[in-house]
Amino acid sequence: MSIVSIPAEIPAATRQSERLGELIEERIVTGVYPPGTRLDEQELADTFGVSRTPVREALIQLSSVGLIEIRPRRGATVPEIGADRVCEMFEVMAELEAMCGRLAARRITPGEQIALQEAHSACEAARDANTPDIYYQLNEVFHQRIYEASHNGFLVEQATALHRRLRPYRRLQLRVRNRMTTSFNEHQAIVDAITKGDGDLASALLRAHVTVQGERFADLVATLRDFKAGT
Amino acid sequence: MSIVSIPAEIPAATRQSERLGELIEERIVTGVYPPGTRLDEQELADTFGVSRTPVREALIQLSSVGLIEIRPRRGATVPEIGADRVCEMFEVMAELEAMCGRLAARRITPGEQIALQEAHSACEAARDANTPDIYYQLNEVFHQRIYEASHNGFLVEQATALHRRLRPYRRLQLRVRNRMTTSFNEHQAIVDAITKGDGDLASALLRAHVTVQGERFADLVATLRDFKAGT
DNA sequence: GGCGCATATCTTGTATACATAACGGTGATT
């Protein structure tokens, strides 16, 4: 009855195009290929030392996730993601997280409660140490815990995917004044609500928590625009 | 200043793999390739009279949308979507639609109100004519109108995509007793709520409207299982 | 006769070659 070792579910990406996809995605979100960049297949192939075939496959995959645009016979480009589009994405993200919170409040298991509390405490430590980068990472874990506590695998996938896509824009706000403290306080309220089993409250708090990020992003964009105009 | 004709934004799918993707998707959702089917690349290539390259590209695209599973070196298969997974998807769909409804109530334009009312009336006609197939199609239009009235392009995309993926399972419930009448009445309430600008109500109604579909699906599955067991 | 291992075959993954549409430049014409 005791299966000692599960056959290791990690053979994973044996396919070159998959690794390529991640590499290119990395370069897109880190700004190595900024919006508007034209992605030449041959060029990418040379860069990564492979042929065009896997590159094409990677590009197609990225395009169907929405990270790049492929226009027939015109190649792939990193879309200029219009700030408004990003705001739209934050709006949806807020709702997905709210949903996770509502479900989590109803369905979270004792074990998951502990895991959530741990992630929360870790964030606290990072806040006290005033290490935004670490807080940022732990924050991701915290949210992931909530996703999982929703006990809806599909939702977890969707939320995780969108969270990933928004990462670069969230990152922009890392060093905003008092961001960590504010964020942590919000987390605290969210944890309480989930623990109490108050789904509506958890939902509302999470929605606000994420919506704020979207608004901050909008502010940032507006500021940048003014800055540009002023130059 | 007056550009008379915009260069026609509709060259679209010049890429064979894109058409292939749609064709294969069609065959998956219509049950030609039922869950568990192994999709042999060469076989598909022969079937559609093309080489393996576009087939592979199509498969990769389908896999990143979640319609098929590709395990490295082991080919593509139509996943056995577990009924529970479908229920999860309905749960998320309900929330996305609820969100569309809430936003639509706040943001819908007069023109969109008319369009929504038209779609609704069309459904009414189909109900009176007792033509479920037609009602089914018009129902899709109705929901699409609500999506669009949310004025969140990203949300529209996400909702549309998920709606598409759930289509086959929704289709199962086509001829349930009184389905059309019940559905239409719910639609009526939703239209009213949106028109009144009552976002919370529209949201709640839509969530229920879709959740019911998920539950119906679950019932159906349970029934089928009992039926099987009884045989 | 059952089990394990080596080999054979088949399918996927990658590279290369070829076809074709889009882009740019040059030249002629109005």
Next chain:
DNA sequence: AATCACCGTTATGTATACAAGATATGCGCC
């Protein structure tokens, strides 16, 4: 001088060829 047409170049889309892993078969061994 400006515009349009034609042609050459370049990059994408597709087909084919090759490499390598996975599955299946058959043989030997226990």
